[in-house]
Amino acid sequence: MAVIRIGIVGHGNLGRGVEAAVSKNPDMALAGIFTRRPPHTITPRDAATPVHTMDDLLAHKDAIDVLILCGGSKEDLPRQSPELVASFNIVDSFDTHARIPEHFAAVDAPARASKHAAVISAGWDPGMFSINRVLGEALLPDGATYTFWGDGLSQGHSDAVRKLPGVANAVQYTRPIKDAVERVRSGTRPVLSTREKHQRDCFVVLEPGADADQVREAIVAMPHYFDEYDTSVTFITAEELARDHAAMPHGGFVIRSGNTSDTQSQVIEYSLKLDSNPEFTASVLVAYARAVYRLHAMGHYGAHTVFDVAPGLLSPKSAEALRAELL
Amino acid sequence: MAVIRIGIVGHGNLGRGVEAAVSKNPDMALAGIFTRRPPHTITPRDAATPVHTMDDLLAHKDAIDVLILCGGSKEDLPRQSPELVASFNIVDSFDTHARIPEHFAAVDAPARASKHAAVISAGWDPGMFSINRVLGEALLPDGATYTFWGDGLSQGHSDAVRKLPGVANAVQYTRPIKDAVERVRSGTRPVLSTREKHQRDCFVVLEPGADADQVREAIVAMPHYFDEYDTSVTFITAEELARDHAAMPHGGFVIRSGNTSDTQSQVIEYSLKLDSNPEFTASVLVAYARAVYRLHAMGHYGAHTVFDVAPGLLSPKSAEALRAELL
Numbered sequence: 222m223a224v225i226r227i228g229i230v231g232h233g234n235l236g237r238g239v240e241a242a243v244s245k246n247p248d249m250a251l252a253g254i255f256t257r258r259p260p261h262t263i264t265p266r267d268a269a270t271p272v273h274t275m276d277d278l279l280a281h282k283d284a285i286d287v288l289i290l291c292g293g294s295k296e297d298l299p300r301q302s303p304e305l306v307a308s309f310n311i312v313d314s315f316d317t318h319a320r321i322p323e324h325f326a327a328v329d330a331p332a333r334a335s336k337h338a339a340v341i342s343a344g345w346d347p348g349m350f351s352i353n354r355v356l357g358e359a360l361l362p363d364g365a366t367y368t369f370w371g372d373g374l375s376q377g378h379s380d381a382v383r384k385l386p387g388v389a390n391a392v393q394y395t396r397p398i399k400d401a402v403e404r405v406r407s408g409t410r411p412v413l414s415t416r417e418k419h420q421r422d423c424f425v426v427l428e429p430g431a432d433a434d435q436v437r438e439a440i441v442a443m444p445h446y447f448d449e450y451d452t453s454v455t456f457i458t459a460e461e462l463a464r465d466h467a468a469m470p471h472g473g474f475v476i477r478s479g480n481t482s483d484t485q486s487q488v489i490e491y492s493l494k495l496d497s498n499p500e501f502t503a504s505v506l507v508a509y510a511r512a513v514y515r516l517h518a519m520g521h522y523g524a525h526t527v528f529d530v531a532p533g534l535l536s537p538k539s540a541e542a543l544r545a546e547l548l
Numbered sequence: 549m550a551v552i553r554i555g556i557v558g559h560g561n562l563g564r565g566v567e568a569a570v571s572k573n574p575d576m577a578l579a580g581i582f583t584r585r586p587p588h589t590i591t592p593r594d595a596a597t598p599v600h601t602m603d604d605l606l607a608h609k610d611a612i613d614v615l616i617l618c619g620g621s622k623e624d625l626p627r628q629s630p631e632l633v634a635s636f637n638i639v640d641s642f643d644t645h646a647r648i649p650e651h652f653a654a655v656d657a658p659a660r661a662s663k664h665a666a667v668i669s670a671g672w673d674p675g676m677f678s679i680n681r682v683l684g685e686a687l688l689p690d691g692a693t694y695t696f697w698g699d700g701l702s703q704g705h706s707d708a709v710r711k712l713p714g715v716a717n718a719v720q721y722t723r724p725i726k727d728a729v730e731r732v733r734s735g736t737r738p739v740l741s742t743r744e745k746h747q748r749d750c751f752v753v754l755e756p757g758a759d760a761d762q763v764r765e766a767i768v769a770m771p772h773y774f775d776e777y778d779t780s781v782t783f784i785t786a787e788e789l790a791r792d793h794a795a796m797p798h799g800g801f802v803i804r805s806g807n808t809s810d811t812q813s814q815v816i817e818y819s820l821k822l823d824s825n826p827e828f829t830a831s832v833l834v835a836y837a838r839a840v841y842r843l844h845a846m847g848h849y850g851a852h853t854v855f856d857v858a859p860g861l862l863s864p865k866s867a868e869a870l871r872a873e874l875l
Contacts, residue, residue: 241808241809242808245689245690245808246689318875321871321872321875322868322872325871342875347875349683349687349816351874351875352859354874355859355860355862355863355870355874356676356859356862358863358865358874359835359838359859359862359863359864360676360828360831360832360835360862361831362572362573362864363572406821408821481565481568481569481572481823481824481827481828481830481831482568482824482827484823485823485824485827486823487820487821487822487824487827487828487831488820488821488822489818489819489820490817490818490819490820490821491816491817491818491819492816492817492818492819493814493815493816493817494733494735494815494817495814495815496811496812496813496814497808497809497812497814500808500809500812500814501687501808501814503808504687504688504808504814505687508686508687511686526867526870526871527859527875528858528859528860528863528867528870528874528875529858529860529867530858530859531855531856531857531858532679532682532683532686532854532855532857532859533682533853533855533856535682535683535686535687536682536685536686536855537686537689538685540853540855540856543682543853543855544648544649544652544853545648545649547678547681547682547685547855548645548648548669548674548678548853548854548855
């Protein structure tokens with residue numbers, strides 16, 4: 222079995238998750254971690270894993286089969302993915318849904334020109350949830366698709382609360398509303414408002430002297446983030462936040478319900494219950510790194526998404542073994 | 549939009565389901581139904597759909613883009629799929645898991661030789677469940693996969709009961725055992741015996757004068773089919789059978805639970821709740837017919853399985869539209 226040599230760019234929660242995921246896949250090895258921070262400040266899971274500065278990345282080109290980009294969608298990936306795909310096969314988790322077509326085009330051109338393969342926007346949403354939205358529509362064209370998120374910690378909404386004046390720290394949990402989920406599961410295709418689908422619960426540590434009522438008002442009225450939801454705000458101490466809210470659980474459901482004829486309705490549900498959002502996202506990135514390695518070997522250059530990757534390419538098993546064991 | 553012209557071979561429950569499914573897909577049209585029965589005995593859903601004998605199939609070669617084979621896995625498909633793929637692109641739902649490698653090889657050679665594309669063993673198990681078994685393993689390599697079936701009517705087990713002396717008619721329902729499902733969902737990776745996972749409930753109409761106790765004994769002791777399960781047998785009248793047991797519901801779950809690190813466990817679940825097993829299976833076949841049409845157009849000849857087909861190929865939408873709308 223050829224070992225696929227993985228490079229990690231960025232060592233936040235997602236990069237650490239990729240380290241863990243690579244260690245679970247015997248057909249993969251970690252070539253190195255590349256960081257903008259001083260390398261000696263990074264502690265890899267396995268002390269033997271080399272840590273380098275980003276400036277040294279190109280010097281390791283021949284030792285890396287696929288680079289997994291673990292930066293953020295706002296600042297890092299729009300710049301890094303197009304730049305690095307000129308020298309490497311890459312996987313990223315670009316998750317700004319509205320800007321995916323633009324990101325795809327920005328990666329596709331340099332990837333084709335340099336004969337590299339890329340999968341962009343891998344993870345679980347976008348990613349596995351997206352696959353299930355496409356399959357749901359294709360299998361039940363006369364139907365409706367519902368995506369619910371949670372119970373889970375939302376990084377973007379937590380950040381939005383943290384930036385408010387008077388807030389020292391905060392976390393925000395997104396929770397699907399059970400009654401809405403049950404109505405969708407029943408196959409009746411309900412029309413649901415934003416407020417009916419999810420609620421948002423915030424746990425906030427105030428700055429000394431901050432006005433709790435003012436902070437609460439600023440949160441619940443925040444446009445796009447909170448104003449369309451029922452939002453609870455609970456004030457806690459820094460100690461409580463550290464003790465009770467350090468985990469990063471998440472998950473959710475994609476439900477497609479539809480009719481195959483007038484009287485026969487069918488319900489498809491895909492659900493995730495994740496102890497660790499970054500570790501699961503990282504596991505998806507690593508499986509797609511295997512696919513990228515194979516796409517490149519087959520001469521399928523350019524940008525791809527999860528929609529373009531056959532399921533078998535994610536597995537370490539051969540097509541023959543998959544047919545015999547798992548079909 | 550090019551219209552994909554579908555031919556249906558065989559007009560049982562599955563063939564009727566394909567008729568219904570094609571009518572839900574505006575990019576498809578029904579070229580004809582082909583049957584071994586006298587064509588005038590067939591009543592298609594849409595009276596305008598032509599019905600022909602199997603003997604006329606080759607004469608309609610130029611009017612059919614993809615042939616959907618709706619026969620059984622025991623007698624029909626092992627013979628029909630290899631024979632018909634020499635003249636047509638085909639999709640079948642061959643579901644004898646143990647003989648899939650053999651069937652694949654038997655279809656692959658004539659498909660390549662005649663430059664046709666085939667997808668074999670499409671449906672939900674094998675099919676959508678298989679995809680989820682492969683994805684589950686690939687995303688959570690340190691884990692365990694569980695497949696549960698039901699609540700649903702099992703055709704094979706119903707047939708086995710019907711063949712017993714003293715039985716006039718019968719249906720058998722497979723039911724997952726709730727406690728086992730909950731243990732699996734909790735992520736603890738329990739080891740479960742066959743008896744702990746499913747129970748089997750039979751509803752039997754006796755022949756006049758048959759001995760109920762003897763029939764019950766013959767059922768519960770039947771090797772492979774019932775002896776490893778807790779089986780209930782309820783005797784009912786022919787009228788009750790016709791009134792209460794005419795539907796063909798089915799469904800089930802594929803659950804993968806695994807660890808991405810020592811302390812973090814993750815659970816993926818795919819579930820189906822089907823009013824009509826044959827209509828849903830037919831909907832899957834029709835979506836894969838679209839993929840076969842495209843595989844053929846791309847020059848990807850030979851046999852394929854659901855593992856070889858990228859999700860985007862199942863959708864009528866373009867890759868650009870999928871990225872913009874569903875990723």
